[in-house]
Amino acid sequence: xxxxxxxxxxxxxxxxxxxxxxxxxxxxxxxxxxxxxxxxxxxxxxxxxxxxxxxxxxxxxxxxxxxxxxxxxxxxxxxxxxxxxxxxxxxxxxxxxxxxxxxxxxxxxxxxxxxxxxxxxx
Numbered sequence: 001x002x003x004x005x006x007x008x009x010x011x012x013x014x015x016x017x018x019x020x021x022x023x024x025x026x027x028x029x030x031x032x033x034x035x036x037x038x039x040x041x042x043x044x045x046x047x048x049x050x051x052x053x054x055x056x057x058x059x060x061x062x063x064x065x066x067x068x069x070x071x072x073x074x075x076x077x078x079x080x081x082x083x084x085x086x087x088x089x090x091x092x093x094x095x096x097x098x099x100x101x102x103x104x105x106x107x108x109x110x111x112x113x114x115x116x117x118x119x120x121x122x
Contacts, residue, residue, distance in 0.1 A: 030078055030079075031076060031078070031079060031098050031101040032101070033076045035101050035102060035103060036049040036074075036076055036101065036106070037049055037050065037051050038120055038121075038122055039120070039121045039122050040106050040118035040119065040120055040121065041118060041119055041121045042116055042117055042118045042119070043061070044059050044060050044061030044062075045057065045058070045059045045061075046058050046059075046060070046066065046069075046121070047118065048066070048069070049074060053073055053074060053075065054071065054072070054073060054074070055071070055072050055073070055074045055083070056069035056070065056071050056072070057069055057070050057072065057083075058070065070085060070086075071085075071086045072084055072085045072086060073086065073091075076098065079097050079098045079099070080095065080096075080097065080098075081095075081096040081097070081098050081108050082094070082095055082096075083096070094110070095110065095111070096108040096109060096110050096116075097109055097110075103120065104119060104120050105117070105118070105119060105120070106118040106119075106120070
């Protein structure tokens with residue numbers, strides 16, 4: 001009889017916890033898109049992510065300033081970061097996997113072994 005009471009108590013407890021609403025995702029591959037907004041720097045390369053889904057990349061080491069930057073559309077879904085570089089006649093998609101994203105660091109890599117380490121500059 002005692003075991004039956006423990007079983008019933010456990011079932012009610014589980015039902016009560018389950019009805020409290022959805023438990024937030026604890027998936028480490030879910031990154032907060034709001035952390036992407038702003039300018040990031042890796043060496044002489046800069047990337048800017050705007051909240052409009054547009055971005056830009058430029059390399060001051062090659063005498064390219066932000067005004068002359070390569071524009072791209074971007075999206076972040078889970079850990080998948082997509083840049084769609086906007087050319088004159090074609091849009092070139094590039095797919096990356098984000099491994100670190102916080103208020104000061106952004107790290108992502110592609111399927112070819114290229115890893116990029118950015119620091120937030122504003």
